[in-house]
Amino acid sequence: MSHPALAPGRVAVVTGGASGIGLAVCKRLAGRGMRVCLADVDAEKLVRAGEEVAELAAGGSDHVVTCAVDVSQRSDLERLQGEVLRTFGEVALLMNNAAAFRFGSAFRDREAWETTFAVNVMGVVHGLQVFVPKMLEQGTACLVINTGSKQGITNPPGIPNYNAAKAAVRSLTESLQHELRNIEGCQVAAHLLVPGWTTTGGREHHPSAWLPEQVADWMIAAVERGDFYILCPDGEVSPELDRKRVLWGAMDITQNRPALSRWHPDYKDEFETFEP
Numbered sequence: 127m128s129h130p131a132l133a134p135g136r137v138a139v140v141t142g143g144a145s146g147i148g149l150a151v152c153k154r155l156a157g158r159g160m161r162v163c164l165a166d167v168d169a170e171k172l173v174r175a176g177e178e179v180a181e182l183a184a185g186g187s188d189h190v191v192t193c194a195v196d197v198s199q200r201s202d203l204e205r206l207q208g209e210v211l212r213t214f215g216e217v218a219l220l221m222n223n224a225a226a227f228r229f230g231s232a233f234r235d236r237e238a239w240e241t242t243f244a245v246n247v248m249g250v251v252h253g254l255q256v257f258v259p260k261m262l263e264q265g266t267a268c269l270v271i272n273t274g275s276k277q278g279i280t281n282p283p284g285i286p287n288y289n290a291a292k293a294a295v296r297s298l299t300e301s302l303q304h305e306l307r308n309i310e311g312c313q314v315a316a317h318l319l320v321p322g323w324t325t326t327g328g329r330e331h332h333p334s335a336w337l338p339e340q341v342a343d344w345m346i347a348a349v350e351r352g353d354f355y356i357l358c359p360d361g362e363v364s365p366e367l368d369r370k371r372v373l374w375g376a377m378d379i380t381q382n383r384p385a386l387s388r389w390h391p392d393y394k395d396e397f398e399t400f401e402p
């Protein structure tokens with residue numbers, strides 16, 4: 127059964143829509159007959175991406191809008207909503223997918239922390255605060271999909287600002303879904319997309335990575351099933367390995383182990399033989 131928010135003619139807004147996973151989702155949704163708005167900070171990439179999506183849309187360029195926005199700026203999201211409503215009259219799906227990525231330390235690199243939180247966390251918060259009240263008012267079936275990361279769940283060492291921001295996205299998406307399902311008659315549902323290793327951003331494709339189109343297909347199938355957590359495997363990480371890593375991380379707390387014990391020399395062997 128197709129989800130009513132993904133029906134032909136309905137409207138999707140995707141941030142970070144000019145590249146990678148966001149663009150692949152826009153293409154798939156346009157291919158299903160939806161009208162699509164691609165929002166991205168990169169105005170140049172947006173033009174090309176909009177043309178690619180229009181080639182697949184039932185109504186061609188009449189069914190596609192592009193909007194240059196920086197999701198860290200709430201006023202940009204308000205402008206985006208105004209443009210989408212003027213052009214298409216509704217919003218059925220909001221995908222908060224834009225993200226920044228900066229290497230850095232847990233106690234240095236102020237710019238990395240500020241940028242990552244402004245885009246990856248406040249960008250999502252702005253999207254929710256601007257769009258969700260309107261979706262509720264519409265009284266139609268609607269979806270919010272926030273893009274998280276396994277790094278926000280299992281917290282591997284190396285990029286603490288990104289991990290912490292994605293952990294916040296997970297937390298806020300869970301709270302959002304709880305809040306929505308407690309509103310009587312609410313037809314808006316939230317989902318957390320957690321991609322695996324995916325080739326994006328013009329990087330060379332490694333055979334063990336997934337392509338963005340695989341993530342888009344996996345996501346749409348999971349939404350149709352009603353899954354809240356949409357964890358994507360990849361060529362290296364199976365659903366079973368994800369399960370083992372997630373459970374091991376949670377058990378750091380319940381077993382009173384050192385932080386990030388998976389990467390602690392005393393626990394390495396135990397993790398290898400751990401069977402959830």
Ligand SMILES: NC(=O)c1ccc[n+]([C@@H]2O[C@H](COP(=O)([O-])OP(=O)(O)OC[C@H]3O[C@@H](n4cnc5c(N)ncnc54)[C@H](O)[C@@H]3O)[C@@H](O)[C@H]2O)c1
Binds near residue numbers: 249
């Ligand atoms: N690629 C992976 O392996 C992977 C894994 C887990 C999660 N993710 C998540 O998937 C999502 C999509 O990333 P991707 O891999 O497709 O990368 P990508 O670089 O191909 O796409 C990200 C897009 O976001 C846009 N963007 C960045 N800052 C923005 C801002 N301030 N406002 C608006 N747009 C902005 C970029 O211009 C770019 O077009 C991100 O949330 C990322 O964290 C990716």
